[in-house]
Amino acid sequence: MPTSQHLAAQDLSARLDPMRQAAPLVHCLTNTVVQTVTANALLAAGAAPAMVDHPEEAGVFAGVAGGVLINTGTIAPHQVQSMPIAARAANDAGVPWVLDPVAVGFLPVRTGLAADLLELGPTAIRGNASEIAALAGMGEGGRGVDSVDSSEDAIPAAAELARRTGAVVAVSGARDIIVWVEEADGASSGEVRTLAIDSGSDLMPRVIGTGCALGALVAAYLASVAGEGPSARLRAAAVGAAHAHSSAAGRIAGRTHQQPGSFAVGWMDALSSLDAAALIDEVSVSEL
Amino acid sequence: MPTSQHLAAQDLSARLDPMRQAAPLVHCLTNTVVQTVTANALLAAGAAPAMVDHPEEAGVFAGVAGGVLINTGTIAPHQVQSMPIAARAANDAGVPWVLDPVAVGFLPVRTGLAADLLELGPTAIRGNASEIAALAGMGEGGRGVDSVDSSEDAIPAAAELARRTGAVVAVSGARDIIVWVEEADGASSGEVRTLAIDSGSDLMPRVIGTGCALGALVAAYLASVAGEGPSARLRAAAVGAAHAHSSAAGRIAGRTHQQPGSFAVGWMDALSSLDAAALIDEVSVSEL
């Protein structure tokens, strides 16, 4: 039996208006393929983007941002330097930061980089099933990337990561999975909790950057609760709210758009027009 | 009393057809978040983009382009090298160039870089109120970035920059402000002129790159008057025309689009469909 009430759709939708009121500045060190859509998704959802990745500037900016995203998609050599600097600066300033370990496990530079970043303690980790499995597999007792087909297959890997790092771990897919370790009296209770969020559209994976932009939305929602000295449960609600916001917008866009070009426009519009009531209508939320 | 007639909407709209006939090639050293929208905005408006920032190529290209944009948004180490090279090559070839000092003042590398670029004498400077204030504050007698809320608050800083550098200085915002020092018989008259342009849409700041793309349009319009050995007044008209073109397109798009995804598409369409008559209808222009 969980030590606290289940998180429900209302707990997620309750994060929407506070996020928009905070309009957090999210500092994204992210891949160049998705910078534009990430910036536009933040603006549409109600947050604000900044992207500064020079090694002598990335830390300065991370220290004053509301939240930080580190996405390893298209690392250039100078970004490999900047990312740990930004993570340390975020930690020093109490700024939440999100690790999106794109393509980790197979490619050598980012795999080493992600291992280093994991040691620095991200507030949340977001990836697809293979990436979460690969990231979990780096540690002792890790599992490989075999047989990870759906986001649910990666729940054991996500749980291992959550226990090891204290991060809220999100596995994005047709069904989004959020895993965290519950706290009691501010300390880990050791109890692993798992939330499933169903919504979205089959067209989302056919538009580049919907997943990477979601990583930035996770940072925006975490930024908006950072001042509350958030419990693991509140952090999980923030991570879940970002997923619900993005996938609900996808579901809305998918109703009127059948092809990826116009769907991408509709998704952006819906990120902006969506309100808390619509969010509840468009998603199914259940603890597993 | 001004030494020459006030600039009016007709003086700005008169620059549109010549710019399209020249179809100037604008060489953009700009941030990776907005490269795509900048290139598309140039193409839609009637110019042509090129983006070459390797240190051994940027100068070669700047020397043959019609105009150059230098935007400090996401400087990588090799771009920090390339930008002064491009500015010098533009100067040597008589090619107008625009400085867009994104986030200058707070972040160390770009702040030093912008100071160096300022010494090289940009033809125009375009930024938001905080950036213009920060850039002005680098010199002697400079003012800080405090209490700069609207573009009008930055008029004194813009005037200081215009006097110090001879550049036309544009402060973009809900109201766009263009400041320049009048010339008489080809020499500075010392008289500071200030133009206000009102148009646009509340959705423009919710689409990434509308401001940065405007910097490229400024370079395109300056390129189209460069052959005329332009007076300060003609350069100001060119800078104003770029602002009027962009904000009029925003106003048109805002009439039919209420959300940022479709607004972005509509703005691009209107950059292309707009003609000189519509430009006059959609903007208010006044000298302050």
Added chain:
Amino acid sequence: MPTSQHLAAQDLSARLDPMRQAAPLVHCLTNTVVQTVTANALLAAGAAPAMVDHPEEAGVFAGVAGGVLINTGTIAPHQVQSMPIAARAANDAGVPWVLDPVAVGFLPVRTGLAADLLELGPTAIRGNASEIAALAGMGEGGRGVDSVDSSEDAIPAAAELARRTGAVVAVSGARDIIVWVEEADGASSGEVRTLAIDSGSDLMPRVIGTGCALGALVAAYLASVAGEGPSARLRAAAVGAAHAHSSAAGRIAGRTHQQPGSFAVGWMDALSSLDAAALIDEVSVSEL
């Protein structure tokens, strides 16, 4: 008289469904201006993108991709290193790769780089008329870039490149030209074949990246025939199919969209919705 039947629209459209069934992963080392549109075009057409250009990762990924695109548009210093590494890894693994020599001929770094890449034997080369002429002009007996106005003007240069390298050479323009050297019994017959494809829209050059994304589609179609130990004729059909797919989508989009912002959305939609029957209807294919 050709040694084999002429390639017709049906030979091109017959490649569409197999490409979609293969859903090839295309590794793009391409310019940052067009990464987003390139990734979206691959996804819309039915392939999958990846963009990895760190020098220590680019080769690893090229060896496992279905196809590789190397586009010299905005080379950063680390990409100048990565591109030959990726080309060699593709060769070692039998992965087809495409060279898109953006702005080669005038700019020094990419011109040397393209010469090196040409030596490595691209499976296909795609460029506009000036780029193909410039690339051909690097070798002995080469011609300059003078008087190359239309894609047909570049046929002699394309033929020279095809003979010298064995690559299928595509000159994209209002009319697309595909040139290759016919094979008999698996060896070059020395006979140069030339295919013309007519379709498209005047708006295509007004949207950034339609040409660069086409380079990625060429890699996707080549990937989908790579397992067949393809003859030159089959490789030419694959390259032609990519051009037909892109330009047919442009023609469809141009029927309902008159401005570049909405045209870009419509082109992406049509890349996705197009089927083999529509492809035949929308293009004219003829051997010259």
